Structures are given as C-alpha cells and as structure tokens.
Amino acid sequence: MDDTQSYLDKLHDTQRKDERNRRTQGKGKADQRLPGKQKSKDD
Template sequence: MIDDTRSYVNKLHDTQAKDEKNRRTHGNGKPDQKLPGKQKSKDN
C-alpha cells in the first residue's frame, strides 16, 4: 500500500516537472514568451 502511494507521488512529481517544462517552452499561451524551437535556417 505504501509502495503504491510512493509510486503515485513520484509519477505525479514527474508529470508536474514535465508540465512546467512545457509551459516554459510554450509560453503559457503567450506567444511573445515562447522560446525558439528548432528551425532550419534558410540561408544555408
């Protein structure tokens, strides 16, 4: 029972960390705060 709880909490923390990273990458719906993604430059 305790192992199930610990596993759930670890998964929850992992999910929250991923959500936070996604929010930073995608700017929380504010396009001006988005970090640049990988783009192929056209001047090569």
C-alpha cells in the first residue's frame, strides 16, 4: 500500500509541476509566453 501511495504522490507532484511549466511557457503559443531574460548591451 505504501508503494502505491508513494507512486500516486509522485505522479500528482509531477502533474502539478507540468501544469505550472505549461502555463509559464505559454503552451507553445509565442504571444502567451513569458519574456526571457535579455542582457542589454551598452557598448
């Protein structure tokens, strides 16, 4: 029983992380994607 519960906990954690990552990355839609860090060049 512990193995099953452990597996489900890990699965749900992975699903939560995946959903959060999909929201952050805009699910492949460039206009919904958060801007990346850009270094400004003051040369």
